[in-house]
Every structure is written in structure tokens, then in C-alpha cells.
Amino acid sequence: MAAFCHVFLLYSSVPAFLDTSHSKLSAQEISSTVTNDVGALDTTRPSNISPGGAFLRAVIVPGWGHASIGSHTRGGFYFAAQAATVYTLLRTRVRIGTAQDRVQLTEGALINELASLGVTDPDEIQEALNSDGRLRDVRGLLDSRKEQHEDLAAFSIFLVLLSAADAYVSAHLAGFPAPLDIETQLSTDGAVDIGIRIQLPNSH
Numbered sequence: 001m002a003a004f005c006h007v008f009l010l011y012s013s014v015p016a017f018l019d020t021s022h023s024k025l026s027a028q029e030i031s032s033t034v035t036n037d038v039g040a041l042d043t044t045r046p047s048n049i050s051p052g053g054a055f056l057r058a059v060i061v062p063g064w065g066h067a068s069i070g071s072h073t074r075g076g077f078y079f080a081a082q083a084a085t086v087y088t089l090l091r092t093r094v095r096i097g098t099a100q101d102r103v104q105l106t107e108g109a110l111i112n113e114l115a116s117l118g119v120t121d122p123d124e125i126q127e128a129l130n131s132d133g134r135l136r137d138v139r140g141l142l143d144s145r146k147e148q149h150e151d152l153a154a155f156s157i158f159l160v161l162l163s164a165a166d167a168y169v170s171a172h173l174a175g176f177p178a179p180l181d182i183e184t185q186l187s188t189d190g191a192v193d194i195g196i197r198i199q200l201p202n203s204h
Helices: 014-018 027-041 051-060 064-068 072-116 122-131 133-173
Strands: 004-011 181-186 192-199
Touching: 051 064, 051 133, 064 072, 064 133, 072 122, 072 133, 122 133
Parallel strands: none
Antiparallel strands: 004 192, 181 192
16 A cells, blocks of 8 residues: 655745735635646556566567557657668668669779770789779778668667667656645645645555
8 A cells, every 4th residue: 555645834924925915816726726737747657568568569669668658759759760760771771772883883884994905814904993093982982881871770779779778667667656746725724734745656
């Protein structure tokens, strides 16, 4: 059973502060305002999703684990980040294919040029290819695209693991109760009693 700690603070000057020539707030209005403000801080905490279930969902689809426990904002962030990473990864693969085509075309053009000059020795052809500036440029572009692809793939894996770990921890924290509740009431001497109720986790 949850334990509750009540702390009451008495402010005898509150009624004098509230009683002005323009308006007077009743104890019911104060209680309603405070309750609404504190209630706005509380969010839905579904308890039917285990931390392991949230972890697996986040591994399958980043953001799904957070959405399953009611953390839609964080889930949307991870989903959008992973979608952007995958999109960039696919575009990089297309660019790698384009760079490979340019390398093959450049090599073919150089080999045909060397053949027209009567160069047929494989070693001489390879040396000429390695010393050609145009071919070095397109080969460098291809290497750069491949490195970018590897970096994006590693980042994508890291993002999946980060999303899964965050969903696992968030699912654990979702089981905790609301941190506090504030209650007010008007005492017989005209002062306002403000009570703070703190709910502690259940002890087994």
C-alpha cells in the first residue's frame, strides 16, 4: 500500500493578501487552481508494457517503444532521426553507384587512349592509370562516398541502440507514481492551510 506524507504549512497572511478591492479568491478557487496546475504536470503512464517489451519495440522500429508507454514526443524524435538517417544512407548508396560508374568510364577512356597509342603492357597501363589525375579524382570521390556510407550505417545502429535503451529506462520510470499532490483548505481562523501529499513507491 502506498504511503502518504502530509505536510501542512499555515500562512496567516494569505487571507489579507487575497482580500483586495478588486477581487477575492475563495479557498475552493485556490484549491481548484492548484489542483489543475499540478494535474497538468502528470502524464499518462501505461503499465501494461514491460521495459523489455519497450526495448524490443524500439529495436524493431525506433520510437515505437516510447509510443507504447505514452512518451510520444520522444518517440517521434527517435523515429524522425532514424528516418532521416536511413534516407541519407540510401542516397549515399545511390551516389556510390554513380561514382563507381564514373570510375569505370574514366578507366575505359584511358585504356582506349593508351591502346590507340600502342600501349598494351598491363604494367604500363596500370602505371598510367594510377598516375592520371582525372582517375585519381573520381577514385577519391568513390572512397569518400564509401566512408560516408560506413559512418551513416554505424550512426544508424547507434541510434537504434540509444532509442532502445532510452525506451527501456523510460518504461521503468513510467511505473513510478505522480511525484506530489497539493491540497488547500480554509481554516476556521481565516487562514489557508496548504497540504503537500507525497506518494512513495509500494514496498514489498
